[in-house]
Amino acid sequence: MLKVEINSFSYSEKTILKDIDFTLKPGEHLSILGESGCGKSTLLHLVYGLLHLELGSIYFNDKKLLGPTKTLIPGESFMKLVAQEFNIMPFTTVTENLGSHLSGLEEEKDAQRIDELLEVVEMEAFKNTLVKNLSGGQKQRVALAKALANTPEILLLDEPFSNIDTFRKNKLQRKIFSYLKENNISCITATHDSDEALAFSDHILMLKNGTKELFGTPEFIYKNVSTEYQAGFFGEANLLPNNLFSTENSSEEIIVFPHQLKISEEKTQLKVSVKKSYFKGNHYLIESDFKDKTIFFNNQFPLKKGTICRLKISEMI
Numbered sequence: 001m002l003k004v005e006i007n008s009f010s011y012s013e014k015t016i017l018k019d020i021d022f023t024l025k026p027g028e029h030l031s032i033l034g035e036s037g038c039g040k041s042t043l044l045h046l047v048y049g050l051l052h053l054e055l056g057s058i059y060f061n062d063k064k065l066l067g068p069t070k071t072l073i074p075g076e077s078f079m080k081l082v083a084q085e086f087n088i089m090p091f092t093t094v095t096e097n098l099g100s101h102l103s104g105l106e107e108e109k110d111a112q113r114i115d116e117l118l119e120v121v122e123m124e125a126f127k128n129t130l131v132k133n134l135s136g137g138q139k140q141r142v143a144l145a146k147a148l149a150n151t152p153e154i155l156l157l158d159e160p161f162s163n164i165d166t167f168r169k170n171k172l173q174r175k176i177f178s179y180l181k182e183n184n185i186s187c188i189t190a191t192h193d194s195d196e197a198l199a200f201s202d203h204i205l206m207l208k209n210g211t212k213e214l215f216g217t218p219e220f221i222y223k224n225v226s227t228e229y230q231a232g233f234f235g236e237a238n239l240l241p242n243n244l245f246s247t248e249n250s251s252e253e254i255i256v257f258p259h260q261l262k263i264s265e266e267k268t269q270l271k272v273s274v275k276k277s278y279f280k281g282n283h284y285l286i287e288s289d290f291k292d293k294t295i296f297f298n299n300q301f302p303l304k305k306g307t308i309c310r311l312k313i314s315e316m317i
């Protein structure tokens with residue numbers, strides 16, 4: 001089990017991470033979700049042992065991980081990090097790259113393992129291609145396969161699918177995350193992609209300015225979104241006074257997602273003027289004005305600019 005307790009971490013005067021703690025059991029997947037610059041990569045680098053943690057501690061099972069000031073070679077052998085600038089050798093083939101991480105003693109066994117890894121990242125067709133001739137997304141897939149070569153106990157992935165097109169991404173995510181579960185490999189991913197975090201993780205740690213904003217299962221996170229920052233990860237969201245929808249006289253504001261709002265025949269208080277309709281495939285996202293606020297809601301059809309309509313909450317999250 002991995003146990004992380006970061007009281008505080010800074011590169012210089014400015015505190016980058018503060019009061020972060022979590023544990024990760026074998027095979028569990030934690031997503032770190034946060035905006036650019038909030039400290040996701042720093043957190044992964046601390047866990048991997050590239051950065052020294054003065055105020056806090058990181059344990060794997062009962063062993064305290066000591067970090068770069070106490071170890072000769074930074075990084076832990078049971079853990080692999082796939083960083084944003086992936087560490088692969090450009091002038092060798094894909095097979096040679098993967099082979100460099102295997103024993104080299106049993107040729108046939110290594111060849112089988114390389115085929116298995118290439119199948120997981122769907123790179124069989126590029127076996128003999130020089131890495132320098134691959135696209136960014138293909139290099140990212142080789143880096144992933146390389147990290148898996150020796151079956152680590154913990155895999156740290158920094159934006160692992162950032163260069164991979166949507167067409168391939170979904171299938172690849174399903175394959176890789178089920179491979180990790182089947183092999184009981186724990187995983188921490190740093191991501192901006194809420195779809196990935198919701199679909200594949202056991203826990204999500206949402207960060208804001210280096211501190212814990214929300215922590216819990218994907219269902220818990222989605223149902224407990226209460227601020228614009230938190231909702232921002234899940235598409236357009238509206239922060240509205242609760243008393244628009246209830247008779248209660250409270251000053252509380254609630255987050256309402258576009259799919260929760262529906263045009264109503266009743267005289268509701270939420271009377272909006274349509275600004276623009278965006279085609280989203282199976283629905284339209286309507287941008288509208290309500291007093292000085294922009295309100296987004298979903299509709300089956302596009303609406304003309306200037307159309308006035310009243311909205312109600314059609315469903316809870």
Ligand SMILES: Nc1ncnc2c1ncn2[C@@H]1O[C@H](COP(=O)(O)OP(=O)(O)OP(=O)(O)O)[C@@H](O)[C@H]1O
Nearest residue numbers: 011012016034035036037038039040041042043190
């Ligand atoms: N080596 C460094 N020295 C000083 N400051 C750094 C260093 N690396 C990162 N930072 C700063 O620490 C903060 C967190 O950076 P980090 O890379 O961890 O963010 P991130 O959430 O991973 O961002 P992104 O999603 O853009 O990759 C940023 O303000 C960044 O400028």
